[in-house]
Amino acid sequence: MASSRRPFTIKVPCSSANIGPGFDVVGLALSIYLTLTVTFTNEHPEAEHNCTITYEGDGADEVPLKPDHNLITRTALYVLKCHDIRDFPAGTHVHIKNDIPLGRGLGSSGAAVVAGVMLGSTVGDLGLSKDRMMDYTLMIERHPDNVTATMMGGFVGSYLRELDPKDTERKEIPLSEVLPEPAGGLDTGLRPPEPPLGIGHHIRFGWAPEIKAIAIIPDFEVATATARGVLPTEYSKKDLIFNLQRLAVLTTALTRSPPDPELIYQAMQDKVHQPYRKTLIPALSEILTSMTPQSHHGLLGICLSGAGPTILALATENFERIAEEILARFAKEGVHCIWKVLEPVQEGAQVTEL
Structure with a gap:
């Protein structure tokens, strides 16, 4: 040795x-x-x-x-x-x-x-x-x-x-x-x-250099087994096609510089896991549906990180205001969070x- x-x-x-x-x-x-x-x-x-x-x-x-x-x-x-x-x-x-x-x-x-x-x-x-x-x-x-x-x-x-x-x-x-x-x-x-x-x-996809990830991290845990347990055993063809179409667009949209906020926001929508996990994470539905690139300058899209409860917001600027809005939504539910701006690690x- x-x-x-x-x-x-x-x-x-x-x-x-x-x-x-x-x-x-x-x-x-x-x-x-x-x-x-x-x-x-x-x-x-x-x-x-x-x-x-x-x-x-x-x-x-x-x-x-x-x-x-x-x-x-x-x-x-x-x-x-x-x-x-x-x-x-x-x-x-x-x-x-x-x-x-x-x-x-x-x-x-x-x-x-x-x-x-x-x-x-x-x-x-x-x-x-x-x-x-x-x-x-x-x-x-x-x-x-x-x-x-x-x-x-x-x-x-x-x-x-x-x-x-x-x-x-x-x-x-x-x-x-x-x-x-x-x-x-x-x-x-x-x-x-x-x-x-x-x-x-x-396969490695590209990533536009302007895009950073805001991680909003609540102070409670969600076990992966629990998060998987709320998912259905079968999905409709309509929902699977919805996700496949958006994923095909998203993996290229995130490589384009400058990023297209409207394209990325729509391509980050999901019908396979986030709708079923909203019962585990207070304020998740409201955050996913009410914050858009039009309402928050610099925002590209919001999603659940992994099984949650962390929320990931992709953005090019205005990080603090976007984070504070998500923190406020969680605070209404009595949930304390911290937030960090993270860089992709290549x-x-x-x-x-x-």
Whole structure:
């Protein structure tokens, strides 16, 4: 393990999935980060799996710090065990600094999975390419929109090929919270199955440089399983065509400079997931229907970020006024929010030696 004793950092951006009509299809990497600082010490020779964890940031009171329970290190152990490595290098210390709000629709679990796969590849000196690391992330996450944006960067469309059940049912494979319990990742002593090659495929779209994302982040969580639970099992042909038409326009409209507010606003409408999630998020319907480019200069479109409750407003200017209007709508419902202006992150997740 030539790299196993050199300290390094892993910096992983958050992501917003769905983006209007692109349910489970498109994702956008954005400038809130999960950062791992990995060092090596002789201070804890008896540490479980040779790994100690410290944590700061969002979720500090709830995130487990045992290597086989924490999603990041559990994922790394899965990658290592696929290569017949049972533990981290001796003395591994992982300091996690997480600025991504948990359970808010900004891809926190996807970022953790990406960070874990990169951690396993780096400490194991496995030399996995980003494309191969994507196969590992998709064995764990199974929804490619968030993890693809986080790993690869930019505004991306993606799909996951259908997997043979025998490739996914082994209990050694850890699962993120998107999937139901049991969480998996159990250490049975067996070597876990390596993911098939090319599970997921993606394409990067352009992004007009004028467009920024205003994230309005409420102070409550919506579990992904809950948000998926309110969706219907079947959709009408009319609603599916509605979304497909708009998605086909949106992926090009967001590349055009200068952006066309009216075209983008109409192309960001959705009938597949947002109408069904309005019961989970106070003020969502009012925000989506009452704020337009005509009423708020600089606004291009508004959508639910991922499963919510974060609201994403795409805009070219007037960020504070747009944010304050959405904050006021939430305040009427007794919901406190914070807001941030975020930039697209084009380079995706990165490993840097210290």
